[in-house]
Amino acid sequence: MTHDPHPWATTLPSLLDEVWRRLARGVHDRRAAARHPTLATISQSGAPQARTVVLRAADRSGACLRIYTDLHSAKVAELQARRQAALHIWDRGAHLQMRFSASVTILTGAEVANLWAQLPQGARLSYGGAPEPGQPLSDALAYQKSPDPAAFAVLHLDLQEMDILHLGSQHRRARFARANGWAGMWCAP
Amino acid sequence: MTHDPHPWATTLPSLLDEVWRRLARGVHDRRAAARHPTLATISQSGAPQARTVVLRAADRSGACLRIYTDLHSAKVAELQARRQAALHIWDRGAHLQMRFSASVTILTGAEVANLWAQLPQGARLSYGGAPEPGQPLSDALAYQKSPDPAAFAVLHLDLQEMDILHLGSQHRRARFARANGWAGMWCAP
Secondary structure (H helix, E strand, O other): OOOOOOHHHOOHHHHHHHHHHHHHHHHHOOOOHHHOOEEEEEOOOOOEEEEEOOEEEEEOOOOEEEEEEEOOOHHHHHHHHOOEEEEEEEEOOOOEEEEEEEEEEEEEHHHHHHHHHHOOHHHHOOOOOEOOOOOEOOOOOOOEOOOOHHHEEEEEEEEEEEEEEEOOOOOEEEEEEHHHOOOOEEEOO | OOOOOOHHHOOHHHHHHHHHHHHHHHHHOOOOHHHOOEEEEEOOOOOEEEEEOOEEEEEOOOOEEEEEEEOOOHHHHHHHHOOEEEEEEEEOOOOEEEEEEEEEEEEEHHHHHHHHHHOOHHHHOOOOOEOOOOOEOOOOOOOEOOOOHHHEEEEEEEEEEEEEEEOOOOOEEEEEEHHHOOOOEEEOO
């Protein structure tokens, strides 16, 4: 690629600002790249797993993100065993790759009742039903969805590190870490 | 989403055909979703890692895929320690998520000299230079790229399983495994 960098990519603070702007946009804009990150976990047999998720909240002050899922999905069992996760966003329009490492807390029941109450009826169909996600079926549609607040889980991601890559005529890559107050440093792309 | 399924999503063989069609398109079409999968590995500290890669080859007869990388990138060190990887593609236009588990072989040197010879000069800049990828820099552009065939590595992915999800008015999810000849079975989404 031979295009110039976006102005926000030229300093560490403006690059970090742009990451949080794009995360915030992902929460509210179905067309934004950050709407659909890829969440990577480690399976119980020790293999990496990756799947698309929907970004539901982004809080810069606490450096945390939120994702909703079915409590009976494989990713919840994986995170119960190993709470470390990676989140990945490739924003093609911005030539920007955002990689996050995070420690995940699984919230359920009364802790998330207020979020459940805010979900439209149609959205609730993603949580609950039988058989559980991943179970074999005799036919493609031999399953039923029925909204169940007891199957609603919120993945709360406390971000630990970010690895941000901007592709331009010269690539720029930076790492930011919670441990040093998100000050950031450049590194070789 | 309330749209009808694509016709290819309604049977296991046609769904598998479509996956391979989209992989083949990814190799040759820069605009295809399968051009830029996300590769997940496990770091040496045991945390999942995910990053965008470029799909370079897709061979249905052997059920293998290929990706190029810098031999000195973190993903190579991670795969040398644990060869298990996951590859993820979210094809938004097709409402199709493709998840692959794979065992990875790292090819270098004489094994890949013919592939290196076919790379345009500009593309070779992605392999080689100093400092190595991920090393800290005093400034964003304090690095040099210089094509180095000794830094060119090919990740050869032998696919083991696929988990395919088509989103429609009713979602359809199927798993296919090398172990049973890729016959496939439906499972709950």
